[in-house]
Amino acid sequence: MEKFINHIQLGYLGLLPFLGCVGWPLMFGSNSVNLEFFTFYSIAILAFMAGNLWRAGEQSYSNAIKAVIVVIPVPFLSFLPVEWALAWLAVSFWLVLIFEKASPQWQSYHKDYQKMRFVLTSVVFVCHIFTIGMSIYPN
Incomplete structure (x- = not known):
């Protein structure tokens, strides 16, 4: 467990900007800067998480593709509605998360880390849903 305690603490700390971006418009009204920050922070965290799947020289070709498939479309997101x-x-x-759980390393991870990954993904997903809702209905 000790080798995962920092990961768990940092994981939960990484939620603060997501939660802050959801809370900000509720307290102070919506603005485009908040929406942009949320989007850019989400892209950065997603790229980081996908990068953690990358195990150069230790994985099959299909697992290497899984590590980058979610971030390849990111530059094209700027052409889509937010x-x-x-x-x-x-x-x-x-x-x-699904790709990580399918990796052979997942079974060696501590149960607390596995739980944390599910909780973080769930909370981040809900934050995205709230932010989408607030961008559609800003007032």
Whole structure:
């Protein structure tokens, strides 16, 4: 467990910007800066999580593709309405978790880490749903 305690603490701390971006418009009204920050932070965290799947030299070709498949479309998200981009990001967090759970390393992870990954993905997904809703109905 000790080797995962920092991961667990940092994982939960990483939720604060997501929660802050959901709470900000509820307390102070919606604004485009908040929506942009949420989107960019989501992209950064998704890229980080997908990058953790990358195990150069230790994986099959199909697992290497899984590590990058969710982030390859990211540059094209700027051409989509923000709601669609956020929906792609929300689903991508689940894909990364599914890919991680399918990896052989998943079984060696501590149960607390596995639980944390599910909780974080769930909360991030719900934050995306709220943010999509707030962008559709800003007032």
